[in-house]
Amino acid sequence: MSSHPSHPSSIKNIRLCQSCELPVEIQAIKRGHSAYCPRCNTQLYRSESYSISGNLAIAVTGLLLFFPSLYFDFISIRLVGVMIPGTLVDGVTALYNEGFPGLAFLTFYCAMITPFVMCSAIVIVHLSLRYRWYHPLRYALNILGPMRHWVMLDVFLVSIAVSCFKLQDYSDIYIGNALYSLILLQVLSVMLLSRISIRRYWEEWQIEHDLNLKIKDVHCRNCHLSQPESSRCLRCHHALYHRKPFSVQKTWALVIAACVAIIPANLIPISILLTNGQRLEDTIFSGVASLINSEMYGIAVIIFVASIVVPVAKVIGLIYLLLIIQFKKVNNHRFDMMIYRAIKWIGKWSMLDLFVISIMLTLVDRGQILNFTPGFGAVAFGIVVILTMLAAESIDPRLLWDSQPKSKQPSLKKES
Structure with missing residues (x-):
């Protein structure tokens, strides 16, 4: 799991950490393994086995x-x-x-x-x-x-x-x-x-990739979708806040x-x-x-x-x-x-x-x-x-x- 580049919000395969809001690049991981935030060590996602x-x-x-x-x-x-x-x-x-x-x-x-x-x-x-x-x-x-x-x-x-x-x-x-x-x-x-x-x-x-989100400024703590700034989540309609x-x-x-x-x-x-x-x-x-x-x-x-x-x-x-x-x-x-x-x-x-x-x-x-x-x-x-x-x-x-x-x-x- 790598930390974010210069302008992470404009890159498609970026996800914000739900615990520290660090933008990280999504990478493929082995089956049965998990990906963790490089800054706060929070589990971001896992490859389900x-x-x-x-x-x-x-x-x-x-x-x-x-x-x-x-x-x-x-x-x-x-x-x-x-x-x-x-x-x-x-x-x-x-x-x-x-x-x-x-x-x-x-x-x-x-x-x-x-x-x-x-x-x-x-x-x-x-x-x-x-x-x-x-x-x-x-x-x-x-x-x-x-x-x-x-x-x-x-x-x-x-x-x-x-x-x-x-x-x-x-x-x-x-x-x-x-x-x-x-x-x-x-x-x-x-x-x-x-x-x-x-x-x-x-x-x-609804697969995150199908939403085609190119800007990701805020992370939904309910469905864990990183998305553009808004008052409501695009997927679960939960209130969004930093x-x-x-x-x-x-x-x-x-x-x-x-x-x-x-x-x-x-x-x-x-x-x-x-x-x-x-x-x-x-x-x-x-x-x-x-x-x-x-x-x-x-x-x-x-x-x-x-x-x-x-x-x-x-x-x-x-x-x-x-x-x-x-x-x-x-x-x-x-x-x-x-x-x-x-x-x-x-x-x-x-x-x-x-x-x-x-x-x-x-x-x-x-x-x-x-x-x-x-x-x-x-x-x-x-x-x-x-x-x-x-x-x-x-x-x-x-x-x-x-x-x-x-x-x-x-x-x-x-x-x-």
């Missing part, structure tokens, strides 16, 4: 697995001689009945709605390409882009393991059939996320709100356990400490990293990026891009504690010797998770490159 129809087969299989994963028990416990099955619907219902509808929706959305919508959108896209339906294709692809960061089946599976370790001293644990469905659904979700290319689907609809409107202001607002919410999230009890007549209120810190006292060091480390380190690191990282953007102090551009990508990747793992709460609430039945209920700290923690993930989505990485002098361009480079 698989059939696009394979995505449809995976999506349909995922939809078939959705209902058994949702309604069958993924784990059961024997508590005081009583078998208590746990399903995902039971956990959501229990949260709602306990007066936490927001947490119930967030749990259900991240664990099951997102994979279901992702698989459904793939099916709609393939039907739209088959029958040339433009609007269903456009709406389905608009959903697929941002939806991928909210698919958290992997986090949910880890939370099941954490819950089992927490319950092993109180009850006998049995694996349910739905757990196998959830694991298989997670494997299929990973395959879909690695295979889905929004650009490729739009190329199936930078996200009010990106810095929106991100600051979300980060400040997250900083406010993170205080009660760590000070107010996130869970309440009633056992043998004792009421044990746990904050995130005290929960980690109790796991250490119980010699569950591995689980303690997982909870500590997911519930304390990750949210704080996300907030600090976002503040750092906002400050260097506002004061134009970007020095190591690639390092700052690594921070941006890390913030987007680690965001979903903060949901681990909330998933554990929903599972514990499902399995620890009311009226038994052992009783469990969420604390209001869980609400504040859920707000922190949502705000930091939205903040990571709202920041525009192209702002990191505005401070780089125009003459300071990368040399010729090829990536695969």
Whole structure:
């Protein structure tokens, strides 16, 4: 992949990088390899080594697995001689009945709605390409882009393991059939996320070469078409902009709100356990400490990293990026891009504690010797998770490159 020549906007085989807006010349690459931006190392395109129809087969299989994963028990416990099955619907219902509808929706959305919508959108896209339906294709692809960061089946599976370790001293644990469905659904979700290319689907609809675009001044972040300056994309009709409107202001607002919410999230009890007549209120810190006292060091480390380190690191990282953007102090551009990508990747793992709460609430039945209920700290923690993930989505990485002098361009480079 080579960097741009003297006047790149007038050359036909030029594409703008979606992360730093560098014009790069499109080159042929080997099958199964990818082309990366020589400046920010963002993947620009790849030479697909698989059939696009394979995505449809995976999506349909995922939809078939959705209902058994949702309604069958993924784990059961024997508590005081009583078998208590746990399903995902039971956990959501229990949260709602306990007066936490927001947490119930967030749990259900991240664990099951997102994979279901992702698989459904793939099916709609393939039907739209088959029958040339433009609007269903456009709406389905608009959903697929941002939806991928909210698919958290992997986090949910880890939370099941954490819950089992927490319950092993109180009850006998049995694996349910739905757990196998959830694991298989997670494997299929990973395959879909690695295979889905929004650009490729739009190329199936209308090939970029057929548009005969000789000037490319702006890049559409929706369908990834580089094109002449305009208010709307020629292919997907999405709004065009060189930078996200009010990106810095929106991100600051979300980060400040997250900083406010993170205080009660760590000070107010996130869970309440009633056992043998004792009421044990746990904050995130005290929960980690109790796991250490119980010699569950591995689980303690997982909870500590997911519930304390990750949210704080996300907030600090976002503040750092906002400050260097506002004061134009970007020095190591690639390092700052690594921070941006890390913030987007680690965001979903903060949901681990909330998933554990929903599972514990499902399995620890009311009226038994052992009783469990969420604390209001869980609400504040859920707000922190949502705000930091939205903040990571709202920041525009192209702002990191505005401070780089125009003459300071990368040399010729090829990536695969």
